[in-house]
Amino acid sequence: MQVHRKLGTWFFLAELITTLEIEPDSPSKDSCGKCNRCIVACPTQAITAPRRLDARRCVSYLTIENKGPIPEEFRRAIGNHIYGCDDCLVACPWNKFAEASQEAAFQARESIFSHTLRDFLSLTDETFRQVFAKNPIKRIKRPAFIRNVCVALGNVGTQEDLPALESLSEDPHPLIAEHARWAVAEIRQRYGLSASETAQPPP
Ligand code: SF4
Ligand code: SF4
Known part of the structure; x- marks a missing residue:
């Protein structure tokens, strides 16, 4: 954490x-005092x-x-974070x-934020x-990104997300398939659905 006082x-x-x-400057003074907000957060x-x-524990x-694979002990704590x-x-x-x-390169892109988490599941390598x-997300490549989206959907997804996740459970890439299966199990547990019950779209 780089803290700048201004x-x-x-x-x-x-x-x-x-x-x-270049003459090295001196280390900055401690800026934290008794604060522990980042530790708690x-x-x-x-x-x-x-x-x-x-x-090794950091979500980023x-x-x-x-x-x-993302170790199971951290998956629920990751919440809806899909990159960092x-x-x-x-x-x-x-x-x-x-x-x-005000730097233009740092501004959020509408073309990305118009996607829902479920939309991301249907991305091909090309799309x-x-x-x-x-965008730096491109660096981690599609399988790792879909892995992250599966974890997020396992935490915040609904029954509407089950068909797309169930389809990815058979994905040839083992990283995607395993995390999609985990997400399916989490959503089913949250909604009290047994493994044999088919997801029903909400009314
Ligand atoms: S301890 Fe408090 S002031 Fe220091 S980095 Fe964490 S949140 Fe910021
Ligand atoms: S998991 Fe999040 S809050 Fe914790 S150290 Fe990493 S970036 Fe910071």
């Missing part, structure tokens, strides 16, 4: 590579102590860098000074690349 915590980190000799208890993060790691998390940043009181960026062109 700008808050919403930063993209970047680096410049240069041959210039973290859905997976990834911030294990002040200034200590277990990246689990949904972005992690290439394999940042709940700790949202909780940080230093953001009361933050201002929304995935089109929808997420020039």
Whole structure:
């Protein structure tokens, strides 16, 4: 967490590579005091102590860098996050000074936000690349993205999502199939449906 006393915590980190000799500046002072809001806000208890993060528990790691299955112990805690998390940043009181960026490249794209979670399930490799062109989500590729969407639907989906998820339960990609089956089981449990009951569209 990069805390800036005037700008808050919403930063993209970047680096410049240069041959210039630059005098290092001194470390900034502690900005946290007795605050523990980010620790409390973290859905997976990834911030294990002040200034200590277990990246293996972090939703951003689990949904972005992690290439394999998402461990079941974290799936419910992931909630409806489908790419990263940042709940700790949202909780940080230093953001009361933050201002929304005017940088065009950081603005939300309507073409993405017009999709529901269920819409994402029907993306092919080709349409995935089109929808997420020039977007960091493209980097994790379709199987990992669909994996994340399945986990989110397992947590917030409804009976209307079951047919699409059941179809993906037979997907040739094992990552997609396993997470779709998990989502189906979670929704069925939430709505009290037995495994043999067919999903009924709501009235
Ligand atoms: S990004 Fe989310 S999961 Fe990761 S440390 Fe912050 S609150 Fe926890
Ligand atoms: S929420 Fe912000 S100020 Fe509070 S402990 Fe976390 S980083 Fe520090």
